[in-house]
Amino acid sequence: MANILDLPDEVLDIIFEYLVSAELAYNLTASLNERRRCARSTTINLRLVCRKWADWFYIHHLYDALLFPAKNAYRKSTLIQNLTERSPSLAWPKCRVLSVFHMRPPAKFYRLRTRTTKDKKEQRPKNAWDILESLVELFAHSLNELDMIFLDFVSLPLGTIEAIGRIRNLRVLRLGIHWAIGTMFTRVAVKCGPAETRPDSPCLRSLIIAAQNLKRLDLEHLHPVVLSSTIGSDLANYQLPAITQLDLGVDWECSLDGFVSLAAALKPTLKVLTLHGNSRDYGRKVKPIFEILRETLEGISVYSEQVLTQVLDFEFPKLRVFATQFWMGCICELLTQKMFSYAPIEIIALDEGAAEYRMKRSLPFDPFANKPKLRRLILSDSSDYDYHEPPPKPIRSACKAHGIEIIKLARNRGISEMMAL
Template identity: 30%
Template sequence: MMIRAIPTLVYHHERVSTRQVLTNRPGRTPSILDLPRETLELIHAHLISTPTQWLHVHYPNDLAACTTACLRLVCWRWAEWLYVNHLYHGLKFDNASRSNEFIAYQRSRSELLPHAKCQHLVIGRIWTTREAPTGDVGLQDMITSEILENLLDLFPTTILTLDLQFVDHPSLPIGNIQAIKRIESLRELHLNLSPTSVGNQPTTPTDPEFFNALIVAAQGIKSLVLGIPISLDYEPEPGMWGDRPYPAITHLHVNMLFQRTIDILRLSIAFKPSLKVLSVQANEQEGREDLIDRLFQLGFTHEGFENLGVRMSRIGRVYELLKESLEGLSISSSHILRDNIFTQAPIEILAINAQAAFDQCDPMFFGNPLAHLPKLKKLVFMNAPADYSAPPKFLEACEALDVQCVYIDHYQMPLIMVSLLFLMQFSSPFNVPIGTIPPKGIISIKG
């Protein structure tokens, strides 16, 4: 059986005046303006998404902003609904002048008018630790602490994701930290570096006092992405900074370019009571493997690791630790299937890259490529074009084993695997949306 999970939305749009819609005369032919709000939301999501990211748009997004602005011209009801819920859904600011203009515009709107909702806010080129230089063109017009606070206070009840990108040494005054604390809806916090034309980047670790004060202030966050250097020179108490509790962070993403192994371990310990997914980005191999060993020693065996790169020779060892829970496997290349690592594994859903299935399947397999997966129920081909059909060897294998063959036009595994306990992925870094992390976490190993 084959299922193509690419939606097609068909609707009738009759030209009617706003007056006609409002009068709602008996016998009037319904139009798109009469559709339920939930259906309009689905249509809007379809129009602003790309073919490979259906219903999972990354913000800020130029296509989404342009499409939303055009749809506002349909009628006043759409204009109001789209302004409030979608026009400023994702925003990015990286210069002072544009930021000040936007702040002034929002403040000038009447209190009687609906206010826009921003859920994803990116603020780049932040310079807060000292007076910004005036002679260097690459460091002019940057975001100050005052501008940052004003931007945050525009959307204190709607921001879900906040991405702060620093030019100089990452630090924020207490006023900015309190502004972040006031964002009651915040669930995901990113702390990154903001590249400039002069290449200034901090080389010294972020002050742990600032880091901890910021994290404990953001009590609602579930995901923390660290792209700045963090150094903890002490052994943290799990879940606590002194007498103040850390937020219940379930997903921690770190970069070994900035963090030492010991600091990643200490961060993991600090958030251990709630941590389910640890994502480690790195190019250096030995450091990652050493990190795996030390994390296992600390009791993180089944707490969920993501993107911990290991050599193929190490995959079997990791699998032995997880084989009782492993139910899902996502890979970018099909060569892993020719090995006996996952023989008799209870994997029920296998997701592979659609193009890789063609590039690697025929020259590699002489028999059934799914022979080692007796409990497999679904074979998913990710990022499949509309006219895609799986290689004959996979189709024959699915028919022989009564496996369902599914095509999807994206890589967003949580959309189809929210019920899985563990996910293993051997491709690009996997971003785990808030709310879809399974109870026991996710493991994704990049090889």
């Protein structure tokens, strides 16, 4: 007689995802890392059911996401040794996401570090770069996302960059710099020298060139001052991966010329742009990025209304999905702007908290009258208590009249998830 232990792998995966989602059902503000930790704890509990499940969850979920600070990288040596000694006849565990934080720069700041030596006594990696390289090589068959947060400089050994280039299905690369509060400009802009003398741009260039299957480049936590204004032209003579999504942080009081240059280099394949943070100059420095990409963008996500006001009079002939967290005006006012007049818009995402005050009032006119392709209105919310409350009646009536589906999503859902709906 069949029982739960005989379930197909596909069904077991569905059950697993349901258990993780149920655990986080009332935590709409849960970060991606919190979800990963929840998934790991669920995996550990389910492995206790029986030997069959223990083996299956070991392979498919136990190491699905590995996150650790560089100072604790040595703790992964045991994992590396166990995997290295694992019998080739046994199925290999999978890791989709690898995240390393607080990676220290090489001794010589302005050069890409060459491969380091091994500990002769124990014959195993002895620093964070070697640990990272070993993990990349061990999970090259399954890795999809790689996150690296550095201290002061984006710099990697050449051997590590080459290993990253051998990851067959690397789709997402996230790079950032961490520094103590109050030392941002002292350490990065002054003591560490101008962008042209730093290793960040050459390292980023090498990573982009190496990762030929890359689809998303996330630089939300990378300070733009570290990128040279010529990084785009430096990439011109190389075959670039077909990157379709670029994430940038714009909450900086400095030039964004490096970001502008990079956007120009990625324009041939770029379809989605996400801008995080509040622009401190009312979006003026961000405007050149939109001027370069407006003809090709299919998805735009902006956090700040200040950034949005700079591009409302732009035409986006391919724009299908638009998301913003802060738009304090009426939805009617938003959809009459020029940026939507010539766009085949299909999905609009607004923050429910910002939009609710306006939506409760009667709409002055039908906001969807000239939007024949619009099929979904997403209301993002971080409130655990109001998640199941229906939207205000005026907006519900307008959506119903045009067959537009209203969806509520947690605020931490990204535009890539919205575009997949």
